[in-house]
Amino acid sequence: MLLALDLGTKCGWATNSNAGIAHGMQEFKNDRFSGGGMRFLKFEKWLMELPTPTQVVFEEVRRHAATDAAHVYGGLMAVVTKWCEANKIPYQGVPVGTIKKYFTGKGNSKKDVMIAEAKKRGYKDVDDDNEADALALLHYWIDECMVDKPKVDLADMLN
Secondary structure (H helix, E strand, O other): OEEEEEOOOEEEEEEEEOOEEEEEEEEOOOOOOOOOOHHHHHHHHHHHHOOOOOEEEEEEOOOOOOHHHHHHHHHHHHHHHHHHHHOOOOEEEEEHHHHHHHHHOOOOOOHHHHHHHHHHOOOOOOOOHHHHHHHHHHHHHHHHHOOOOOOOOHHHHHO
């Protein structure tokens, strides 16, 4: 199973397995009584409840307009990469522009365009841009990166 993630407070996700493609958006928002690290604990708990993927890909963001968004992204990325390392799951980031260009033909497509493209591709129930981004990443990885690619054992990479 491939797990594609659009990391953020509203985390878009998509998976492919023998059962088909599943997708959604999971929110990791703190309430006023939560400590700063609670969102990361909730995210890790959510990851551990998923069926174990054979590969994880995530949207690789290089620049954030807001400091808080950058902190959240960095924390979630630390959690997912730590989880992957601990479970020997290969993982890879894919630049935002690469995903958008693959999905829409334009590397700087806006949120509404990503949602419209997901709907055009048959995902009628998608109304969140994070979910649309995760689907775009899933399709990009399947179409562009999984064809005749050798599987790399993470243990071999570490030695």
